[in-house]
Amino acid sequence: MTSMGQLPALGTGVRVMLGDEVYAVLQLAIMDGTIPPDERLNAGELARRFEVSPTPVREALARLESDGLVEKLPLKGYRTTNLLNEQELIDLFELRLLLEPGSAARAAERRTPADIAELRREIEIAVSAIGRADAYAVLSQHDMRLHDHVFLAARNETVRLAYTRAHCHLHTFRLAYTGSYVADTVHEHAALVDAIARGDITGAETAMREHIELSRERLLQVFR
Structure with a gap:
């Protein structure tokens, strides 16, 4: 069975945010390896698989290109990008260590009750996912949301956007x-x-630094 044959069908009927749904299905399929690296993606084939018009598929592919998960080939359509190599992974975590511990410290200093409630809600979501069949998919989304909200609580949109554009969590x-x-x-x-x-500024900075360093070591095992 080809990778396209393993994708779920979206079914028929009128759907709100259809482009977002196609994007979400393709993003997860690329992340979990259902669609492997260096795989050609045909917009027409995807549209037939999902039973949608080509427009939401093209919109989804454009967003995936922005994520760095696919690249557009002249006159050939799209292909999935390769996985990070070891040095690229190390470089990515160096960026995270430059941006995130300091942002965690600022979040501890500037957080509001609403920020705290949102962050605690994310922990509840994560804890409830452990042991479930879809745990890793749930945790990947939780991870992106939690780190993004730390940046939001730090109240520095410039740093947040710099981090967001690197798509760190998607690639790791x-x-x-x-x-x-x-x-x-x-x-x-x-x-x-x-x-x-x-409101523990030093503790938040230390906790974020330790988390990033431990994450880096876990991921480096992929190459060992």
């Missing part, structure tokens, strides 16, 4: 889509959220 989750460190990730996130909620 795609590299190691196994779920082997789900529980560790949740425990580290919980410690970070507790420090931010307490």
